[in-house]
Amino acid sequence: MKIAILGAGLAGSELALQCASKGCSVVLFEAKPDKKDSSVYATPLPGELVCSNSLKSENEGTPAFLLKEEMQMMHSFLLDIAHDTAVPAGRSLAVNRTHFSENILKMIRESSEIEYRENSLFTTLEEFKKSVDADYYVIATGPLTTETMANSIDEKHGYFYDAIAPQILDESIDYSKVFMASRYDTGDPDFLNIPLSKEEYDIFLQALLASEKLPYNENEKPQFFAQCMPIEELARRGERTLSFGPFRPVGFSVDGRRPYAVIQLRTENKEKTAWNLVGCQTRMRQAAQKEVFSMLPGLQHASFSRYGSVHRNSYFNATEVLDPWFVLKKDSQVRVIGQLSGVEGYSESIWSAVMLAQALTSEAELVAPPLQSMSGGMFRALFHRYDRFDPVHANYALISNPNKLKKKVRKLFYFESGKEHFKKWWLSL
Numbered sequence: 001m002k003i004a005i006l007g008a009g010l011a012g013s014e015l016a017l018q019c020a021s022k023g024c025s026v027v028l029f030e031a032k033p034d035k036k037d038s039s040v041y042a043t044p045l046p047g048e049l050v051c052s053n054s055l056k057s058e059n060e061g062t063p064a065f066l067l068k069e070e071m072q073m074m075h076s077f078l079l080d081i082a083h084d085t086a087v088p089a090g091r092s093l094a095v096n097r098t099h100f101s102e103n104i105l106k107m108i109r110e111s112s113e114i115e116y117r118e119n120s121l122f123t124t125l126e127e128f129k130k131s132v133d134a135d136y137y138v139i140a141t142g143p144l145t146t147e148t149m150a151n152s153i154d155e156k157h158g159y160f161y162d163a164i165a166p167q168i169l170d171e172s173i174d175y176s177k178v179f180m181a182s183r184y185d186t187g188d189p190d191f192l193n194i195p196l197s198k199e200e201y202d203i204f205l206q207a208l209l210a211s212e213k214l215p216y217n218e219n220e221k222p223q224f225f226a227q228c229m230p231i232e233e234l235a236r237r238g239e240r241t242l243s244f245g246p247f248r249p250v251g252f253s254v255d256g257r258r259p260y261a262v263i264q265l266r267t268e269n270k271e272k273t274a275w276n277l278v279g280c281q282t283r284m285r286q287a288a289q290k291e292v293f294s295m296l297p298g299l300q301h302a303s304f305s306r307y308g309s310v311h312r313n314s315y316f317n318a319t320e321v322l323d324p325w326f327v328l329k330k331d332s333q334v335r336v337i338g339q340l341s342g343v344e345g346y347s348e349s350i351w352s353a354v355m356l357a358q359a360l361t362s363e364a365e366l367v368a369p370p371l372q373s374m375s376g377g378m379f380r381a382l383f384h385r386y387d388r389f390d391p392v393h394a395n396y397a398l399i400s401n402p403n404k405l406k407k408k409v410r411k412l413f414y415f416e417s418g419k420e421h422f423k424k425w426w427l428s429l
């Protein structure tokens with residue numbers, strides 16, 4: 001079987017490795033390094049993590065970890081690479097993004113089944129299909145897919161805005177004003193933390209609200225995904241939205257007292273040469289970012305290795321545009337995976353590829369994963385939704401479970417039962 005994949009991002013790279021490992025012949029097309037058509041991509045490498053370097057929680061009982069546990073059972077290559085290139089981040093799976101992508105490239109290049117064609121930028125689905133003979137064509141061009149490409153697949157697509165958080169160089173941080181710790185002192189003290197008094201918080205908030213932001217294009221409505229809201233949008237919602245949200249101080253103590261707010265920085269690499277300002281994604285102009293973030297204790301002389309920014313994310317309403325297992329309704333030879341297919345997040349994008357690989361290489365028609373598992377919940381939300389469609393990310397509202405349990409035990413129950421049901425499904429294949 002020959003599979004042509006467009007886009008060597010998270011989903012495209014995982015799919016290529018999966019299909020190659022099952023003996024398929026794969027041609028993987030990628031616009032990088034020279035023909036990338038979005039300024040968001042900062043490296044020439046495949047599988048680039050464009051914003052945070054975290055693949056979220058590895059805490060027992062969390063939906064993000066349940067999804068990863070299920071992907072692990074299905075032998076996700078990128079998840080293995082993430083563990084190999086992990087950097088300290090408390091109970092989250094964060095990676096050195098350069099090592100992560102370099103390892104993906106190495107695996108792609110070492111596979112005798114994968115032909116990696118870089119500098120291949122296609123503008124429409126038709127152009128892509130004409131370029132090579134294959135049994136299946138897979139679109140994995142991600143959330144930054146151009147309007148022309150998205151329209152050529154199906155005109156019914158939506159969008160929302162996603163934002164990137166700034167990064168600060170370690171050498172520019174004043175360590176006398178910050179402290180290393182993990183929330184509730186669990187695990188290693190992997191985060192740098194900036195404690196704020198009420199007065200410092202108020203000054204920062206006012207400066208943030210007054211700062212100059214980049215305008216939106218004409219006719220565009222600024223709709224954001226709840227998980228990745230710019231801080232200025234959160235700040236606009238109320239004086240304490242930040243201190244109850246990304247800057248919440250619970251689990252921290254300075255001189256025996258809980259600060260009014262705490263801003264966390266997560267390391268970008270094991271050497272800790274750069275730090276990501278967690279939750280500080282923003283569309284402030286660069287000069288304003290420098291001014292506003294430099295007001296924070298410890299960041300008076302901050303040097304930015306990357307500024308924050310906001311980008312438009314395109315996605316399909318999967319229920320309308322796709323059939324189960326990511327099949328394009330308009331053309332059954334075509335599959336759409338990754339963020340463009342209606343999932344949201346790094347792990348979720350990789351997940352879509354693991355699932356599709358299974359469907360493509362299975363001899364019999366696949367039964368959907370059980371509804372008690374995260375994969376089953378996401379599968380239903382993508383392909384069988386009856387009401388409004390929103391991009392799908394791992395969360396327990398997707399899971400079907402009849403048990404009415406107390407909140408405290410419910411999460412752990414969902415987690416254990418999800419794993420168990422998924423394992424049975426996986427072993428039955």
Ligand SMILES: Cc1cc2nc3c(=O)[nH]c(=O)nc-3n(C[C@H](O)[C@H](O)[C@H](O)COP(=O)(O)OP(=O)(O)OC[C@H]3O[C@@H](n4cnc5c(N)ncnc54)[C@H](O)[C@@H]3O)c2cc1C
Pocket residue numbers: 006007008009010011012029030031032036037040041046047048049050051052053054120121122123140141142143144145146149162163164228310311312313337338339340344345346347349
């Ligand atoms: C600004 C921004 C910030 C985000 N931050 C986070 C975050 O912090 N955490 C999180 O979990 N998720 C985040 N996401 C969401 C999402 O999980 C990632 O974008 C993820 O990388 C999507 O994976 P993908 O494989 O679908 O696409 P991508 O990883 O973006 O890969 C698409 C690939 O296709 C290539 N390509 C695109 N068009 C063409 C073409 N026409 N021809 C040839 N090649 C092409 C690109 O060069 C790229 O390599 C963010 C998204 C955006 C846009």
